[in-house]
Amino acid sequence: MIHLKGGRVIDPANNRDGVGDVFIANGRIAAQGESAKYETIDVSGKIVMAGGIDIHSHIAGGNVNAARLMLPGPYGAQEPPPHGQRFAGVCYPASETGRLYAQMGFTTVVEPAMNPAGAVRTHLELADIPYIDRGALAILGNEDFLLRLLREAPDGALLRDYVAWAVQSTKALGVKTINPGGAAAFKENVRQFNLDDVVPSYGLSSRTIFNALQHAVHELGIAHPLHLHTNNLGMPGNIDSVLDTIKASQGLPLHLAHVQFYSYGKTKKGGFASEAGRLAEAVIANKNITVDIGQVAFGQTITISSDVLRQFSAREFANPKKWIVWDGDGNGGGILPYNYREKDAVAALQWAIGLELFLLIDDPWRVFFTTDHPNGGPFTGYPKILHLLMDAGERARFMDTLPAKAFKTSILKDLKREYSLNEIAIMTRAAPAKLLGATDRGHLGEGGVADISIYTEQADKTAMFAAADYVFKNGEMIVKNGAALGRRMGQTLTAKPQFDRRIEARLQPYYDEQYGARPDIFAVPEAFAGAVSPFKEAGRA
Amino acid sequence: MTAFIKGAPASLDAALDRAGDILRAAKSPVFAGAGADIAGARSALSLAQAMGGVFDLGDAAQEMRAMQGRRLMYTTPREAKSRADVVLAIGEEAARYAAKHMSKPPKLGREGFKAAPRIILHAGAGRETIEGGKTIEASLERLPGVVAALAAAVKGAPLTGYAGLSSDDFKAFAEILKTAQFGVAVWSPADLHPMAAEALMILAEALNAATRFTSLMLAQGDNARGIADVVVWMTGFPGRVSFAQGSAEYDPWRFDASRLVNSGECDAAVWVSAFRAAAPPWTGAPPLIALTGPGAAFAKPPEVHFNIGKPGVDHSGEYYDAMADGLISAAAVKSDKLSVAAVLDALAVRVERRAA
Numbered sequence: 032m033i034h035l036k037g038g039r040v041i042d043p044a045n046n047r048d049g050v051g052d053v054f055i056a057n058g059r060i061a062a063q064g065e066s067a068k069y070e071t072i073d074v075s076g077k078i079v080m081a082g083g084i085d086i087h088s089h090i091a092g093g094n095v096n097a098a099r100l101m102l103p104g105p106y107g108a109q110e111p112p113p114h115g116q117r118f119a120g121v122c123y124p125a126s127e128t129g130r131l132y133a134q135m136g137f138t139t140v141v142e143p144a145m146n147p148a149g150a151v152r153t154h155l156e157l158a159d160i161p162y163i164d165r166g167a168l169a170i171l172g173n174e175d176f177l178l179r180l181l182r183e184a185p186d187g188a189l190l191r192d193y194v195a196w197a198v199q200s201t202k203a204l205g206v207k208t209i210n211p212g213g214a215a216a217f218k219e220n221v222r223q224f225n226l227d228d229v230v231p232s233y234g235l236s237s238r239t240i241f242n243a244l245q246h247a248v249h250e251l252g253i254a255h256p257l258h259l260h261t262n263n264l265g266m267p268g269n270i271d272s273v274l275d276t277i278k279a280s281q282g283l284p285l286h287l288a289h290v291q292f293y294s295y296g297k298t299k300k301g302g303f304a305s306e307a308g309r310l311a312e313a314v315i316a317n318k319n320i321t322v323d324i325g326q327v328a329f330g331q332t333i334t335i336s337s338d339v340l341r342q343f344s345a346r347e348f349a350n351p352k353k354w355i356v357w358d359g360d361g362n363g364g365g366i367l368p369y370n371y372r373e374k375d376a377v378a379a380l381q382w383a384i385g386l387e388l389f390l391l392i393d394d395p396w397r398v399f400f401t402t403d404h405p406n407g408g409p410f411t412g413y414p415k416i417l418h419l420l421m422d423a424g425e426r427a428r429f430m431d432t433l434p435a436k437a438f439k440t441s442i443l444k445d446l447k448r449e450y451s452l453n454e455i456a457i458m459t460r461a462a463p464a465k466l467l468g469a470t471d472r473g474h475l476g477e478g479g480v481a482d483i484s485i486y487t488e489q490a491d492k493t494a495m496f497a498a499a500d501y502v503f504k505n506g507e508m509i510v511k512n513g514a515a516l517g518r519r520m521g522q523t524l525t526a527k528p529q530f531d532r533r534i535e536a537r538l539q540p541y542y543d544e545q546y547g548a549r550p551d552i553f554a555v556p557e558a559f560a561g562a563v564s565p566f567k568e569a570g571r572a
Numbered sequence: 573m574t575a576f577i578k579g580a581p582a583s584l585d586a587a588l589d590r591a592g593d594i595l596r597a598a599k600s601p602v603f604a605g606a607g608a609d610i611a612g613a614r615s616a617l618s619l620a621q622a623m624g625g626v627f628d629l630g631d632a633a634q635e636m637r638a639m640q641g642r643r644l645m646y647t648t649p650r651e652a653k654s655r656a657d658v659v660l661a662i663g664e665e666a667a668r669y670a671a672k673h674m675s676k677p678p679k680l681g682r683e684g685f686k687a688a689p690r691i692i693l694h695a696g697a698g699r700e701t702i703e704g705g706k707t708i709e710a711s712l713e714r715l716p717g718v719v720a721a722l723a724a725a726v727k728g729a730p731l732t733g734y735a736g737l738s739s740d741d742f743k744a745f746a747e748i749l750k751t752a753q754f755g756v757a758v759w760s761p762a763d764l765h766p767m768a769a770e771a772l773m774i775l776a777e778a779l780n781a782a783t784r785f786t787s788l789m790l791a792q793g794d795n796a797r798g799i800a801d802v803v804v805w806m807t808g809f810p811g812r813v814s815f816a817q818g819s820a821e822y823d824p825w826r827f828d829a830s831r832l833v834n835s836g837e838c839d840a841a842v843w844v845s846a847f848r849a850a851a852p853p854w855t856g857a858p859p860l861i862a863l864t865g866p867g868a869a870f871a872k873p874p875e876v877h878f879n880i881g882k883p884g885v886d887h888s889g890e891y892y893d894a895m896a897d898g899l900i901s902a903a904a905v906k907s908d909k910l911s912v913a914a915v916l917d918a919l920a921v922r923v924e925r926r927a928a
Contacts, residue, residue, distance in 0.1 A: 093898070096804045100639045103809055103822070124808040148648070151890055152798075152899040155610055156805045175654075175680060218655065218754060219681065220784050232680065343780075346643075355639065358647040358786055360897075545650055546895050556901045560611040560889045560913065 032056045032068055033506065037075035038485060041452055044081075044461040044474035048453050053079055055481040058506035062477050074485050077500055080456045081473050082138025082482030084463035087258075087288055087323050088404040089335050090128050091142045091156035091167070093149050097355050097366045098122040098333045098405065121332050121409040129161035130515045131411055136484025136499035139463075139472060139524070141166040143207055143258060143288065144337050147174070147553060148360050150201035154555050157523050158565045162509050164482075166467065166524040166569070168258050169201045170337055172208035172240050173215045174361035176541055178233045181243055187250075189537070194247040195530035196538070200554040202525040204467060204570045205255030206248050207288070210262055210338045211240035214362045217340040224262050224340060226275050237262055238279050245283050251528040254468020254572040256284030256321065261293055264341050268297030270306035277313045277320055286466070289325025289403040290314075291385040296440065303377055304440035307384045311391035314398070321466060322392070323399035326385035326416050327378060328408025331370045335406060337362035371408065379437035381407075383430075389420055390446040395457040399466070418492035420450040425492075452488075468570040469524055481506035526570030574910060579873030588915070591861045591876040592922030598840035598859075600816065601625040604829030604852065605844030605863075607794025609889035610899065612846055612912025613802050619842075619920050626814045628829035629844060630799035631792050634761035636810035638769050638789060645776045645786040647756060648897040649673065652788040655680045658752035659692045660722075662772065663715060666758040667700035669790055674758075675703060681754055691748055695719065708745060710735050716768030722746060723775035749775075755785040762792055791894060794847045795883075798892035798899050830854040843874075846883055846912050847891075861919075863912050881909025 033055040040051045054061040054069065089095055099122045123131060132140055140160075145153045145167040157165040171177055171194060180190055194206060212235060213224035219231045229236045245257045261276045263269040273293040277285075287293075296304035314320050336342050339356060342365020346354045349367035356365040371378040385407070392398045400417075404410040419426050423446075430444060438444065450458075464473020472480045485501040498513025509519055538550035546552055557566065575587030582590070595601055601623055603616045607630055620627040638644055652659075657678050661670040670692055692705035695718050710718040714735040721734045725746035731739040749755060757772055764772070772787065779785035791797045803811050809822035825831070832838045833856035842861045843852045849868035852860070860874040865882060883889030884902030886909040893900040 091805070093801070096801055097639055099804050099808050100636060100810060120808055122808075125805050127808075146898075148896065149898045151901050152801060155802075155890060155899065159805060218651070218784060220753070353640075353642050355644045355646075356786075357645065358651055358784075360648050360650050363647070545654065548895065552893070552896050552900055553898070554901070556888075556903065559901065560609060560883075560887070560911070 032070065034069035034071040035074050035079060035483070035485070036071050037073060038077045038079035039488070040079045040475060041456045042081065042475040043453055043457045044464070045476045047475070053475055053483065055483070055503065055506040058481055060475055060477055060479045060481050072501070074501070076487070078452060078486045078488050079475070080136070080484055081460040081475055081479070082484050082502065082504065083136050083459045084467070084469070084473055085132070085137055085140040085401065085410065086399050086463045086466060087143040087401040088140050088410055089142060089144060089406070090140055090160065090165070090404070091125070092145060092153045094144070094335045094337065094364045094366055095122050098335050101353060101355070101366060102333050102368055121405045125156055125159040126161055129163050133162035133502055133504070133510050133515050134498060134513055135413060135496060136486065136502050137163065138482040138484070138502065138504050139164045139166070139469065141168065141204060141467065143168045144209065145169050145201060145203060146337065146359060146361065147171070147197055147201045150553055150555050154202060154523060155559060158520070158559065161518050161520055162504060162515065164521040164524060164567070166204035168205045168207040168255070169197055169203035170207050170209055170362050171197060172211035172244055173213070175215070176538070178215060178230060178235060180537070181235055181240065182233050187243060187246055189534060190243055191247040191250055192530040192534035194244065195251050195528035196534050198253065198526055198528055199530070200551060202523065202555040202566060204524050204526050205253055205258060206244060207258040207260065208241055208244050209260040209336070209362055210237070210264070210340060211244070212237045213262060213338065213340045214359070217343065218358055222340070222344070226262055226272060226279065242279065242281065245280065245285055249283050252572045253526050253528050254570045255466060256286045258286045258288055260288045260338060264292045264338055265345060267295050267301060267303050269293050269295050270309055273310060274313055277317055280317070280319060282319050284319050287320060287322045289401065289406065290322045291325045291327065291381060291388060291407065294384050294388060303380055305380060305384045305387060305442070307387035307391060308442065311388055314392050315394065321397045321399065322388070323401040323403070324385050324388055325401055325403035325407045326389070327371050327381040328402055328412030328416060329371045329373045329378065329382065330408060331368070332405045332408050333366065333368045335364070335366050337364040339363040339365050341365070342367060373433060376434045376437040379433040380441060382433070383438060383441040383443045386419060386426065387441060387443050387446065390448045395454045396462045396465070398458060399463060400459050414493045414496035417455060417496045421455070421492050423447050423449050467524070468526070468572060471569070520565070522567040523565050524569040525566050527568055574879050576873065576877040578875060587876050587878065588918050588922060591919055594840050594859045594861060594875060595623065595919060595923050598623070600838045601840040601842065602628060602829045602832050602838045603842045603844070604628045605630070606848060606850040607796065608799065608844045608846040608912045609795060609883035609891045610798055610802055611889060612844060612883070612916065613799040614806070615913040615916035615920070616842070616844060617803060617806055619916055619923070621815045622920065623923065624816045624818070626816070626827045626829065626832060626838065627803065628812045628827055630794060630796040630811060631762070632796040632800035633811060633824055634766070635789060635791065635797060636800055637766055638761045641766065641770055641773065643773045643777055645773060645780070646789050647786045649788060649895055650897065652756045652758070654678060655754045656756035657681060657691070658749060658755040660749060660755065660757040661692060661694045661696070661702070662719060662757060662759040663696050663712070663763040664700055665760045665763055665790060667694045667696050667702060670694070670758050671700060671702045691751070693745060693748060695722070708737065712763070716765045716771065719764070719768045719775070720771040722749070723771045723778065726750070726775050727778045749779060749785070750783065752779065752783055752785055755779060755783070757785070757787040758790065759787060760790040791892060794845070795891040798890070801899070833858060844912055846880060863915055878910055878915050880912055880915065881907055883911070887911045
């Protein structure tokens, strides 16, 4: 039983922002007087928030391991690699991922790109990440089974059953689709894939595939809307793709991932221009849309994506010059190192576009805080980015160090908005909990899971968010004075949408023919050999 | 019987106590072996870490090296089987694989679902016959040169004859590869020198200028790929790591278990073979604790030997499955046979208890 006394409690989910107390009993937020004996911790002068939630961070899976092999990093290092260090690993080992997130006050993190055929592997790794709770989104939309189903039974009922079956068998929290149809088309030598291009052997467009998945996820009552990585990521002029996608979303819930990478206009010479303004306008106008940013942080990183078509096209930009591109049963993927150099005008523009989007989209309930770790930069760069969002002066100072020509198409210098702590708490706590259907967290109301982070308010927001004074996970103190304590294992959140078993009559012969195995060949069990069940149900709409 | 001390049947407790004594006395133990399920590998890694020992379990070093190279293109066994219209099998293992799994026409691809004749080019000694396949005769030593010549022919680079083949022969083979709609080179990283693997990837990338071409990397058995995966996510490095300095150090030469044993640099060895009954390949003789399937043929009886069950057969377990091309969780009715994790976790308790 713990009494957190006298802090400024910022809990936007419960409209609370003021000095007060928070009580913890039995791992949950409790009412005063629920227990006779409380250990009091004086947090006066400090900021008390729910634990942070990251909805999109590549922390586990085969592609993450490939990235570790390509850019090895230090094990057991006490600090993340120095800013900009070449060849420094940014895909930390599982133990470090949990520790580094916890020390910043994050207590739940979602791996957004679980290859269904690699679900067992991804969950084994997630279960090795200490301190935090995890979740994973299953990638659907490029696999032969789904494409055949959609071609043969376009009414959607069977597709819905298949999606629910896939989510259950891979123990996913939701569904992601990545360049829907693009990976399948790439196998047939298609090199660019737009919203209305069709996958040759199936006659299905990207629009058809993502709409069908959008319906299925919505109708199944999965809380998290379809999580979409659209066509033409990273290409100049791709603003049209994302605006068309928003128009095509039919007013149904849709989450657009790492939108910074789609907010590009094209200059006369074919170069990059900022179209953050147009995207922000479309997001503000379409209330069914949520976005996460994929902010660029400068320095050496590595890009990991299941958009195999994009990664194949981008391989010449690998820095250092090495890459992996693989064709999977569904998406496949590509891994290539990349260095966002501060002197590079394109990198500086990408950095500016991300911030423009954060500042222009004025609804913190619909814009989410990510770097698409490690694609825009490692998650250890979060404190610095929060600083830039909260402090216009810091932004201006940093902009001055970047090449001026990068800002020809950017309005960043005119944006004076500064995020308040309350808005930060919405964007990184209350809103993600709502978006994921993880309603037991992201707030400090009675009965909620006691995931709490406590910071010392200071002008230097980088310092403030880099090291929490205290972090509690399920009521247990896991961080003190910025350093992780002991070792605690969390759980993985899973959704359990219901489905009609008739889909198995189609899956059975397909898997038998394709794999010589039953459809549950890739299924994730309730418990792994030698370990207790690491799963917890969530994600109901 | 389950447990033996110097070849004589012993109770499980006595064997665990004896093995615990050996490890407790060891200053520099190695944890090596031919294979284990994921839980077993994790337990071995944890014990190596706790004791400051060396971990060298499973043999995926060449696969890991391929992942770290300049470029790599690959696909899954399922895609290779269903989609490849031109197959380039490199070496005998690849030829056996292609003959077994890729003899039927492709079902997926640009031709819709229509069957198309599959062309198989086999670079190797020609002992493996593939129906309808063409063979490029080359001994194992000459295979890298043949792959490099093929890559040069595909790229249109200047070329001379090699290994009894003329430059025109290589150009003709290159023309066949270029007809692929979704071509796949089947290869085993264990068989192909890393420089030849690099040449193969140059060939693959060059073919992708106009069409699709990728490769299928055959995995080593005994869950080698799965173990390598675990070591990477737990330590950030591929296999062959030492914890002697506290944090993990990676060095594929220094931390080669056979080298450490034979040079006398370690004073106790734990050997694991969960899927088979393999004995250690080394000739050195530090005190040996062996965990194998029944019937392992040791040069001399290990100090302590545990007969263990097979993952997925005698107990549930997770391991790499070649057709699924990933880790699967195989349920099994629980038997009284021991798992690697059960033995090593019991040893960890003994090591810790007695050290305290």
